[in-house]
Amino acid sequence: MSSAIDAPSESAPNSKDRGLGVLEGLDLYRRLIGAQIRSLMQYRISFAFDFISTGLITLVECAAVAIVFQRFDSLGCWSLGEVALLYGTVTVAFKTMEMLFVGFDPSGFGESVRLGGFDRIMLLPAGLTLQVLGSRFALHRIGALYIIGSTITFWTIDSIEAINIFTYGGQEMMSVPMHIYHPLMRRFFTFVVPGVFLNYAPVVHLLGREDQIGLGPTAPYLAPFVGLIAMIGALAFWRFGVRHYQSTGT
Amino acid sequence: MSLKSPIIHVRGLEKNFRVARYRGGALSALRSLISREYRLVRAVDGVSFDIAAGEIVGYLGPNGAGKSTTLKMLTGLLVPSGGELLVDGFTPWRERRRYVARIGAVFGQRTSLWWDLPVIESLELLRHIYRVPYDRFKSNLHEIGETLDLGPFLDTPVRSLSLGQRMRADLAAAMLHEPKLLFLDEPTIGLDVVAKESIRNFILSMNRSRGTTVVLTTHDLSDVEKLCERVMIIDHGALIFDGRLQSLRDRFGGDRRLVVDFEDEHVDVAVEGAVVAERDGRRAIYSFARESVSAAELIGRVAARYRIRDLEVREPEIEATVRRIYEERLLDKESTGALDK
Numbered sequence: 001m002s003s004a005i006d007a008p009s010e011s012a013p014n015s016k017d018r019g020l021g022v023l024e025g026l027d028l029y030r031r032l033i034g035a036q037i038r039s040l041m042q043y044r045i046s047f048a049f050d051f052i053s054t055g056l057i058t059l060v061e062c063a064a065v066a067i068v069f070q071r072f073d074s075l076g077c078w079s080l081g082e083v084a085l086l087y088g089t090v091t092v093a094f095k096t097m098e099m100l101f102v103g104f105d106p107s108g109f110g111e112s113v114r115l116g117g118f119d120r121i122m123l124l125p126a127g128l129t130l131q132v133l134g135s136r137f138a139l140h141r142i143g144a145l146y147i148i149g150s151t152i153t154f155w156t157i158d159s160i161e162a163i164n165i166f167t168y169g170g171q172e173m174m175s176v177p178m179h180i181y182h183p184l185m186r187r188f189f190t191f192v193v194p195g196v197f198l199n200y201a202p203v204v205h206l207l208g209r210e211d212q213i214g215l216g217p218t219a220p221y222l223a224p225f226v227g228l229i230a231m232i233g234a235l236a237f238w239r240f241g242v243r244h245y246q247s248t249g250t
Numbered sequence: 251m252s253l254k255s256p257i258i259h260v261r262g263l264e265k266n267f268r269v270a271r272y273r274g275g276a277l278s279a280l281r282s283l284i285s286r287e288y289r290l291v292r293a294v295d296g297v298s299f300d301i302a303a304g305e306i307v308g309y310l311g312p313n314g315a316g317k318s319t320t321l322k323m324l325t326g327l328l329v330p331s332g333g334e335l336l337v338d339g340f341t342p343w344r345e346r347r348r349y350v351a352r353i354g355a356v357f358g359q360r361t362s363l364w365w366d367l368p369v370i371e372s373l374e375l376l377r378h379i380y381r382v383p384y385d386r387f388k389s390n391l392h393e394i395g396e397t398l399d400l401g402p403f404l405d406t407p408v409r410s411l412s413l414g415q416r417m418r419a420d421l422a423a424a425m426l427h428e429p430k431l432l433f434l435d436e437p438t439i440g441l442d443v444v445a446k447e448s449i450r451n452f453i454l455s456m457n458r459s460r461g462t463t464v465v466l467t468t469h470d471l472s473d474v475e476k477l478c479e480r481v482m483i484i485d486h487g488a489l490i491f492d493g494r495l496q497s498l499r500d501r502f503g504g505d506r507r508l509v510v511d512f513e514d515e516h517v518d519v520a521v522e523g524a525v526v527a528e529r530d531g532r533r534a535i536y537s538f539a540r541e542s543v544s545a546a547e548l549i550g551r552v553a554a555r556y557r558i559r560d561l562e563v564r565e566p567e568i569e570a571t572v573r574r575i576y577e578e579r580l581l582d583k584e585s586t587g588a589l590d591k
Contacts, residue, residue, distance in 0.1 A: 043366075
C-alpha cells in the first residue's frame with residue numbers, strides 16, 4: 001500500500017511548469033516586501049519608536065566600547081578606531097541580514113507554524129523560501145542561522161532560544177578582535193559558525209594587521225564563499241524540515 | 251457509486267501520527283527528553299471514495315474523527331502514510347506548486363489575506379501569486395464581488411473586518427484564480443444567519459456557473475441540507491457513511507411525526523400504525539416509522555375517524571440523525587457500500 005508514497009519533493013517533474021522564473025520570483029518578492037512595508041506604515045508611531053530605539057541601542061553599544069577604551073588603551077593591541085571598524089562591519093552586516101531574513105526569525109516563524117500560517121503559504125503556488133522571506137520585513141533593524149533556527153521549529157514548535165546564542169551572541173562576540181578569545185572559541189567561530197570570515201579576517205587585512213590566529217592569506221576573501229556554503233547548507237536543512245512538516249503536520 | 255472519471259480518487263487512504271506519550275511527574279518529564287515513548291494514532295484509517303467533477307460533498311464527523319487530516323492530505327499539506335490519493339491527476343503533496351494553483355482552499359478560522367492591508371490589495375497580491383491575467387482578474391472580481399457583496403469593505407484592512415466579511419473575502423480570494431476544486435473547512439463556523447446564507451449562495455453559484463467541485467467539512471447541518479446532495483461521514487478515522495443525504499435520512503432518520511389539529515375534542519385519538527407521542531388540547535402528535543406506514547396512509551386512517559382542521563408531517567432533524575449515528579455507532583465499516591468491495 002505504501003508503494004504509492006514516494007519521498008515528497010518541492011520540484012515538479014516538468015521544469016517548464018515549475019512555477020516562477022527568477023525574474024518573476026524577484027517581482028513577486030518585491031511585491032510581498034512592498035505589502036509588508038505598507039503594513040508597517042499602518043503603525044507609524046510604533047514604527048518610529050522601533051526606528052529610534054534601534055538607533056539608540058547601536059549608539060549605546062558604541063559608547064560602551066568607547067568607555068572600555070578610556071580605561072585600557074587597546075584591546076588585543078587594537079585601537080579604538082580599529083575595533084570600531086570591526087564593530088561597524090559586523091553591525092551593518094547583521095542588521096542588513098536581519099532586515100531581509102526576519103521572515104525566518106525563529107520566534108516569529110514558530111508562531112506562524114502554530115497558527116497555521118505556514119499552511120497558508122503551502123497553499124499558494126509560489127516558492128516556500130520566497131514566501132517566508134516575503135512574509136516579514138524588518139525595516140528598522142543572520143540569514144543562514146535564522147533559517148536553521150526556523151527549521152528546528154518544525155520539530156519543537158516552540159522555537160529554541162539557543163539559536164539566539166549564535167545569532168545575537170555571535171554578533172556581540174565578533175564586535176571585538178577574535179584573537180583575544182580562547183582558541184576553542186575561535187575554532188567554533190571559524191568552523192561551526194564561521195563568523196570570523198564575515199568581519200575579522202577582512203578587517204585584519206584592511207588594516208594591514210598581522211594574522212594572529214593563523215587564518216591564512218585567502219581568509220579575507222572567503223566571506224562570500226563561506227556565506228554561500230552556509231546558506232546552501234541552511235536551505236538544504238530547511239527543505240528537509242518542510243518534508244518533515246508535511247509528514248507530521250507539526 | 252460508479253463514476254466515470256472522478257476528479258478525486260481516494261483508496262485506502264491512511265494517516266498515522268506518532269504522538270509522544272506523557273507520564274506524570276517531574277522525573278518522567280526529564281526522562282522524556284532522553285527517550286520518548288510514542289503511541290501510534292490512526293487519524294485516517296483506510297478511507298476510500300471517489301468524487302465526480304461538479305459534486306458538492308459534505309464531509310462530516312465529530313471532532314477528532316479525521317476530517318481535517320483528510321482535508322489536509324487532499325490539499326497537499328500532509329503526506330499520507332499509505333493508500334492512493336489522486337486529485338485532478340495530481341498527487342497533491344508531490345507537485346505542490348502546480349497542484350495548489352488549481353485548487354482553492356479556505357481553512358475555517360484562519361485567513362489567507364494580509365492582515366494589515368485592505369482586502370483589494372490582498373486580492374491583487376494573490377493575482378500575482380496565481381498569475382491571473384489582469385482582465386480575467388477584473389471580470390472575476392466583478393462577478394465574485396457582486397455575489398458576495400464585497401463592495402462595502404474592499405478598501406478596509408482585513409484586521410477591521412467582521413468575521414462574516416472576512417470569510418466572504420477569503421472565499422473570494424480562494425476563487426479568483428478559477429480553481430476546479432474548492433476545499434472548505436468549516437466555512438460557516440461562528441457566522442450569523444445572514445452571513446451563512448450569503449456564503450452558501452456563493453458556493454452554490456460557483457458550483458452551478460463554473461462547475462466547481464466542492465468538498466466541505468462542517469458542523470452545521472443546515473450547510474449540508476442547503477448545499478450537499480452527497481454526504482460522507484467519518485468517525486474514528488473510518489468512513490461510516492457515503493451516500494445521498496436522503497438515504498441517510500431514510501435509513502437512520504428515526505420516526506417521522508404527524509401533527510394533527512382536530513376540529514373537535516377527543517379523548518382517544520389512537521390509530522393503527524402510529525403512536526400518540528404528544529397530546530395538547532385539540533392537537534395530537536403521532537410518531538410513526540416510515541417502513542410500517544406511509545404518511546398518506548396514516549392521514550387517511552386519521553381522517554376516516556376524525557374531522558381534521560390542519561395537519562403537518564415532520565421529518566426527523568438531520569442534526570439529530572447524525573448525532574445518533576455518532577453516538578450509537580449505527581454504522582460499521584462494511585455498510586459504506588460499493589466502494590469497499
